[in-house]
Amino acid sequence: MEARQPLGEFLRTRRAQVLPENVGLVAYGDQRRVPGLRREELARLAGVSASYYARLEQGQSSNASPEVLDAIAQALRLDEAERRHLHDLAAGTRRRPRVRRPVPEQVTPDVVQLMAALADVPTVVLGRRSDVLAWNRAGHALFAGHLDPGSPDRPAERPNMARLLFLDGHTRALYADWPAKAKAVVGTLRLACGRHPDDTALAALIGELTVKSAEFASWWADHRVKAGGAAVYEMLHPLVGSMEVTQQTLNTEIGQHIVVATTEPGSPSQAAMTLLMHSVRTDQDRVLAHFSNPT
Numbered sequence: 001m002e003a004r005q006p007l008g009e010f011l012r013t014r015r016a017q018v019l020p021e022n023v024g025l026v027a028y029g030d031q032r033r034v035p036g037l038r039r040e041e042l043a044r045l046a047g048v049s050a051s052y053y054a055r056l057e058q059g060q061s062s063n064a065s066p067e068v069l070d071a072i073a074q075a076l077r078l079d080e081a082e083r084r085h086l087h088d089l090a091a092g093t094r095r096r097p098r099v100r101r102p103v104p105e106q107v108t109p110d111v112v113q114l115m116a117a118l119a120d121v122p123t124v125v126l127g128r129r130s131d132v133l134a135w136n137r138a139g140h141a142l143f144a145g146h147l148d149p150g151s152p153d154r155p156a157e158r159p160n161m162a163r164l165l166f167l168d169g170h171t172r173a174l175y176a177d178w179p180a181k182a183k184a185v186v187g188t189l190r191l192a193c194g195r196h197p198d199d200t201a202l203a204a205l206i207g208e209l210t211v212k213s214a215e216f217a218s219w220w221a222d223h224r225v226k227a228g229g230a231a232v233y234e235m236l237h238p239l240v241g242s243m244e245v246t247q248q249t250l251n252t253e254i255g256q257h258i259v260v261a262t263t264e265p266g267s268p269s270q271a272a273m274t275l276l277m278h279s280v281r282t283d284q285d286r287v288l289a290h291f292s293n294p295t
Helices: 002-018 039-046 048-059 066-076 078-093 108-118 136-146 163-168 170-173 178-195 200-212 212-220 269-292
Strands: 123-126 134-135 231-239 241-251 257-261
Touching: 002 039, 002 048, 002 066, 002 078, 039 048, 039 066, 066 078, 078 178, 108 123, 108 134, 123 136, 134 136, 136 170, 136 257, 136 269, 163 170, 163 178, 178 200, 178 212, 178 231, 200 212, 241 269
Parallel strands: none
Antiparallel strands: 123 134, 123 257, 231 241, 241 257
16 A cells, blocks of 8 residues: 555645646636545546546556556646656556665766766766765865765765755755755655655655655655756855856666756856866865875
8 A cells, every 4th residue: 555655645736736727627616625626627637537536546546557647647737757757656556565675876887987077077976866976076076075075985974965955054055045956856856766666765765854854844745756957056155155057967777867067158157166176176286295295
């Protein structure tokens, strides 16, 4: 039963957000006891029986075909990321839960090569649970300069970007519009849960954030999903001040995410980013000089 709950919860929250007038239904001013569409209204729009749709929401049916799911997605006006999430959740109801010890994720050789080519561009590689699997020097300086740069190399000590964003004051202060960034991270985690319903470490992370952050708990209950892509954030770096930074997320075939941060050429933000990278190189050169010529 537990494995079936996310599908029903997702359908109910999405149904509640679709107004009758937005899908061509006339309410005639009646008093509606539920927000959004009624079950029978959505079933009619999707071309399925009301009883079948009710069983689907209640977790009593695990054999919905891709065609039926697509019809429901269209009736709910889901975007492409939400549609894929619906299919992932439905597939999860058909699998037997498997409990296995989480295996530490590893960065593939081709991603290592990509990071080497982007040496001066802030880059971070995140696992499916938002664990930091790797970052280059620039990425560490931009996103987590207050942390040990070698921590991603030790699986037991890897930082987790979602945990940092909600529970770490330094990371939270990096974003002028923190809620926008935080909601995007929640949406990414929601997608990951749909794709990996048996991941106990991911479930533990969601539980921890739900208990420790009221904002996370509220946004998690909304069932929004987000598939990455590109977004512009104003970042308030403690060393160089405000920067408009475009964070682009590249998704790999094995579910890892490469986050690359860039700034507009010729802009004050690019000047600030250049200054940050220069300070990082200067600090590293100073350390190397100290060990080369100890006093």
